[in-house]
Amino acid sequence: MEDAVDVILGQWARARPGLDASPMGVVGRVSRLSRLLERGVKEFLAGRGLEPWEFDMLATLLRSGESHTMCMKDLSSSAMVSPGALTNRMDRLVERGLVDRRPAPGNRRMILVSLTPEGLRLVDDVLQGHLDNERDLLAGLDDDERAALAGLLRKLLVSLRDTDL
Amino acid sequence: MEDAVDVILGQWARARPGLDASPMGVVGRVSRLSRLLERGVKEFLAGRGLEPWEFDMLATLLRSGESHTMCMKDLSSSAMVSPGALTNRMDRLVERGLVDRRPAPGNRRMILVSLTPEGLRLVDDVLQGHLDNERDLLAGLDDDERAALAGLLRKLLVSLRDTDL
DNA sequence: ATCAAAAATTTCGACGTTGAAATTTCTGGG
DNA sequence: CCCAGAAATTTCAACGTCGAAATTTTTGAT
Structure with a gap:
């Protein structure tokens, strides 16, 4: 075909x-x-009332560790957006009450962003459905093919040095 | 790895x-x-003094047929951009002298866009180097792997109904 | 202790895209 | 022949991103 x-x-x-x-x-x-x-x-x-970039930000914080907290710089590179764009995004997530923002104790250059209880609940609610949806989008390939595809993509990405967040 | x-x-x-x-x-x-x-x-x-979208537009016209001519609607769907964005892009390519624009004879709703001789020369000059560059970007895979990757991607794309331009 | 350079973030203007509304032209049924 | 609806394009406002400059804080060398 x-x-x-x-x-x-x-x-x-x-x-x-x-x-x-x-x-x-x-x-x-x-x-x-x-x-x-x-x-x-x-x-x-x-x-579910979320933009892709909103889910990205919340999911990045969720998987980052127990505290669900990251500094702006790490979030910026994780999401592959410019620092300016990250500030803009966090402004809006704070406004929605999904994250909060505070200076890092002991290093006031850094701003720490955390999931609020509400943000944590929302992303946790959506996560499983999101993965099911991604699975559906990939349903044209069987498990072996999906694994083979992931492997080839990984090899190419490694050759392009995409090895860090 | x-x-x-x-x-x-x-x-x-x-x-x-x-x-x-x-x-x-x-x-x-x-x-x-x-x-x-x-x-x-x-x-x-x-x-080479080109933005990706500029090359896309010129290359699309080049491969479209002998006349290097398409109407706005077909260009818009080929490039997967909204009709409004297409108008904007063509304004700038006309200004650079790389394409020209005229109403279709016999159907004045349509605007036909063609490569100018200058646009044709430019895209033809850049084309081979562009493909060499893409080959370099894929150099992390050998020929068999590249073919396998293309095949898996095709299968997935077909399952998502990406079968038309 | 001081100061220059580095680091993290924010601000801001330019830019391109989207989606919807508006415009112009064509088509087919009555 | 006329008109309503469809088709192709353009216009326009809202939006988000990038990149660069500006700001604040920290670090390290002297």
Whole structure:
């Protein structure tokens, strides 16, 4: 069965015979798949009253350790957003009462962000459904294929040095 | 070798033992890989004086057929951007002299966009280098692995109905 | 103790996208 | 032939991000 990227590769073969466009077979598919999965996640979370970035922030704090607390810098790099964007996001989460913010004792340069009880309850409520939804989005592959895909993606990511949060 | 997503899965295993977070092993990796590849493409194109979206538009026109001409609607869906964003992009490409825009003869609702000779020369000059760069970004996988990865991604994309441009 | 450099965060302006409303043109049924 | 609805594009306001500059605090060398 053909996907949209096959159609594109066919167009290249016609427009520029002799050109080896095969790298687009991977790069293009990763890009399209990423957007489709994002949309699927967004639709699920919208039903729970959360934007994807909100769930990301709450889930990052939840998995960070018992205290559910991180400083702005670590949150910024974990979420792969600029420091400025992180400030903006935390402003809004504080306003919703899902996190709180306080200077770190002993180092007033740092701001510590924690889940509030309400934030913890919300993310915990949504987490299982979110994973079920992701499983559904991947249902086109069986378990072996999913594992193989994860393995290939890992190998590529490691080669691109994506080894830290 | 561990990648960043393995670290995240390890955090989940500690924070919520018993939770099966494995879908994130695929979804998270696709998302991170997509961003890394985008960055690699962006850096290459910046050296040629092009933004990724500019190259996308020019390449889409180039591979569309002999005439290098498409209407706004088809360009919009090809590039997966809203119609409004497309108008904005074309304004700027016209200003750079890389495309031209004219009403379709016989159907004045439609606007036809074509590569100018200058746009054609530019995208043709950059195309081979762009593919070489993408190949470099994928160099962590050998040919068989790359083909296997493309196949798994295709299967997943087909299951998500990503079969048209 | 002091000061320059580094570190963490916030502020701010520029930019691009989205989604909805508006505009123009076409199509088909009556 | 006319008109309502559909189709293609443009306009516009709201929104979020980035990057750079500014701010505050800490660190280390002298």
